[in-house]
Amino acid sequence: MSIEVRHLTHCYAEGSAMRTVALDDVNLTIGDGEFIGIIGHTGSGKSTLVQHLNGLLKPSSGQILIDGEDLNGEHVNRRALRQRIGLVFQYPEYQLFEETVAKDIAFGPKNQGLSKEEIDSRVRYAMECVHLDYDKYSERSPFELSGGQMRRVAIAGVLAMKPSVLILDEPTAGLDPRGRDRILTMLEELHGRENVTVVMVSHSMDDMARLATRLIVMAEGKVVATGTPREMFAQEELMASAGLGVPDAARLCRALREKGFDLPADLYRPEELKEHLLRLWKAKTASVGKEGSPC
Amino acid sequence: MLNNITMGQYYPVDSPVHRLDPRMKLVLAIAFIVAVFLAHSFVGYIVLLAFLIFACRLSHVPFKLLLKGLRPLRMIVLLTFLLNLFFTPGEDLWVSFWIVRIYREGVLQAVFYSLRLVFLVAGTSLLTLTTSPISLADGIENLLSPLKVIHFPAHELAMMMTIALRFIPTLLEETDKIMKAQMARGADFESGNLLVRARAMVPLLVPLFVSAFRRAGDLAMAMESRCYHGGEGRTRLRVLKTTRNDWIALLIVAALLGLIILEGIFLKGVLF
Numbered sequence: 200m201s202i203e204v205r206h207l208t209h210c211y212a213e214g215s216a217m218r219t220v221a222l223d224d225v226n227l228t229i230g231d232g233e234f235i236g237i238i239g240h241t242g243s244g245k246s247t248l249v250q251h252l253n254g255l256l257k258p259s260s261g262q263i264l265i266d267g268e269d270l271n272g273e274h275v276n277r278r279a280l281r282q283r284i285g286l287v288f289q290y291p292e293y294q295l296f297e298e299t300v301a302k303d304i305a306f307g308p309k310n311q312g313l314s315k316e317e318i319d320s321r322v323r324y325a326m327e328c329v330h331l332d333y334d335k336y337s338e339r340s341p342f343e344l345s346g347g348q349m350r351r352v353a354i355a356g357v358l359a360m361k362p363s364v365l366i367l368d369e370p371t372a373g374l375d376p377r378g379r380d381r382i383l384t385m386l387e388e389l390h391g392r393e394n395v396t397v398v399m400v401s402h403s404m405d406d407m408a409r410l411a412t413r414l415i416v417m418a419e420g421k422v423v424a425t426g427t428p429r430e431m432f433a434q435e436e437l438m439a440s441a442g443l444g445v446p447d448a449a450r451l452c453r454a455l456r457e458k459g460f461d462l463p464a465d466l467y468r469p470e471e472l473k474e475h476l477l478r479l480w481k482a483k484t485a486s487v488g489k490e491g492s493p494c
Numbered sequence: 495m496l497n498n499i500t501m502g503q504y505y506p507v508d509s510p511v512h513r514l515d516p517r518m519k520l521v522l523a524i525a526f527i528v529a530v531f532l533a534h535s536f537v538g539y540i541v542l543l544a545f546l547i548f549a550c551r552l553s554h555v556p557f558k559l560l561l562k563g564l565r566p567l568r569m570i571v572l573l574t575f576l577l578n579l580f581f582t583p584g585e586d587l588w589v590s591f592w593i594v595r596i597y598r599e600g601v602l603q604a605v606f607y608s609l610r611l612v613f614l615v616a617g618t619s620l621l622t623l624t625t626s627p628i629s630l631a632d633g634i635e636n637l638l639s640p641l642k643v644i645h646f647p648a649h650e651l652a653m654m655m656t657i658a659l660r661f662i663p664t665l666l667e668e669t670d671k672i673m674k675a676q677m678a679r680g681a682d683f684e685s686g687n688l689l690v691r692a693r694a695m696v697p698l699l700v701p702l703f704v705s706a707f708r709r710a711g712d713l714a715m716a717m718e719s720r721c722y723h724g725g726e727g728r729t730r731l732r733v734l735k736t737t738r739n740d741w742i743a744l745l746i747v748a749a750l751l752g753l754i755i756l757e758g759i760f761l762k763g764v765l766f
Contacts, residue, residue, distance in 0.1 A: 294672055
């Protein structure tokens with residue numbers, strides 16, 4: 200399933216004194232199987248953009264094409280489309296409302312009009328995706344779970360509709376490192392195993408470094424750059440101009456290069472940096488060893 | 495979806511009327527209401543109208559906005575007009591067909607009472623248009639504080655008003671967000687009969703209540719951690735002060751009230 204955004208512009212409070220342009224002529228394509236990271240400073244229009252991607256907002260002008268079909272066209276069943284493009288909002292745990300975890304996750308499939316058996320198997324599938332034990336949690340009240348668990352239940356509620364595109368707005372915001380790691384692992388599996396196209400909005404460059412196959416950098420309602428994480432994170436000035444940093448590993452790499460270390464300029468993952476450093480260290484100890492002086 | 499709801503009707507500009515002490519404005523508004531009830535003839539109404547236009551000009555609030563405040567009341571005004579028109583007995587019969595009798599007195603009284611309503615609403619609208627809800631609550635608290643002697647919770651009342659007003663936009667935003675989140679899960683808030691629609695509200699209302707309670711708990715905690723313990727011995731950041739302008743305004747309204755009383759004495763029944 201491909202999503203194409205053409206000349207999308209969105210204004211809030213149109214026609215009043217408080218009119219603000221949230222999106223300004225945005226163009227982008229999201230292909231099948233990609234893991235897109237949308238990054239940008241607060242107020243750069245990320246959240247507005249993702250709400251457009253499943254038709255919750257109407258564009259002031261421009262189009263969103265899903266497999267070539269205009270999302271806001273007259274004869275489009277937006278409710279059905281929304282179920283193929285799952286959107287997980289910021290702090291999704293605040294949308295939980297049912298008495299039990301299983302019932303809450305079943306809300307989406309139920310709205311799709313599926314059979315009871317199908318709904319049940321969807322709930323099991325979704326809970327497995329988010330690493331929640333069905334027997335242990337399905338009959339618990341969602342309100343007595345921890346914050347990280349509640350968030351996973353909410354994400355399961357969207358996954359239960361088996362969307363082919365999953366959009367997440369800041370899925371790791373406000374979680375402790377362990378909760379964050381759980382969510383990221385889960386997304387990694389979904390993208391890898393289930394071949395779901397993922398679009399993730401995040402502030403965390405380290406999250407993006409770990410998962411994204413392509414980054415879209417936004418600033419002041421515009422797409423200012425797009426490319427692989429390697430291309431983007433090597434351009435620290437460009438990122439800084441959009442009010443963004445680079446992953447810790449990329450910063451460290453740059454600092455080391457400035458000190459004269461022989462490292463490639465475009466490292467951004469902790470593992471690859473470690474490898475290069477180890478290699479340098481080994482080479483150094485080997486040469487030092489030849490000269491006969493221990494360390 | 496819900497973003498075209500504006501809270502209150504405060505019109506944020508700077509004017510002599512806006513700068514008046516909210517306590518004084520409350521007192522003046524009450525005095526104006528009294529004046530409206532004391533007016534007994536159309537002469538009195540002309541005086542009131544002149545005052546209203548003067549105050550409106552001074553406050554830089556567009557007159558149109560003042561009239562817009564009357565909109566929600568149009569049915570009541572119309573009802574008042576019709577009831578008085580048809581059911582006021584008199585001597586000078588103007589219209590008569592079937593069982594309907596309209597007298598000259600009925601027409602006058604209908605116009606008179608409808609205008610009274612219009613004046614009342616317009617006058618109090620001017621108060622809310624020129625005073626922010628927060629300072630209005632401050633003023634009410636201050637005016638009611640003498641009642642603390644008889645254990646009337648003036649401070650608590652004003653604090654509740656302020657908090658309620660403060661959280662209306664927040665909860666609206668929250669509603670919008672939850673609505674969208676549930677729509678993303680295929681919820682449908684727009685179709686079906688009344689029962690279906692009522693049931694469709696559950697996924698919206700439960701999270702909304704949960705979050706309202708959570709916010710209330712957080713706010714209480716935040717207030718207590720900053721040593722809030724009720725109104726006792728609490729000082730204010732913005733101390734209400736009466737200035738020369740307040741006393742001038744008081745004089746003007748006192749003059750208005752005087753004029754209306756004089757009109758009541760000398761012109762009673764002239765245009766009526």
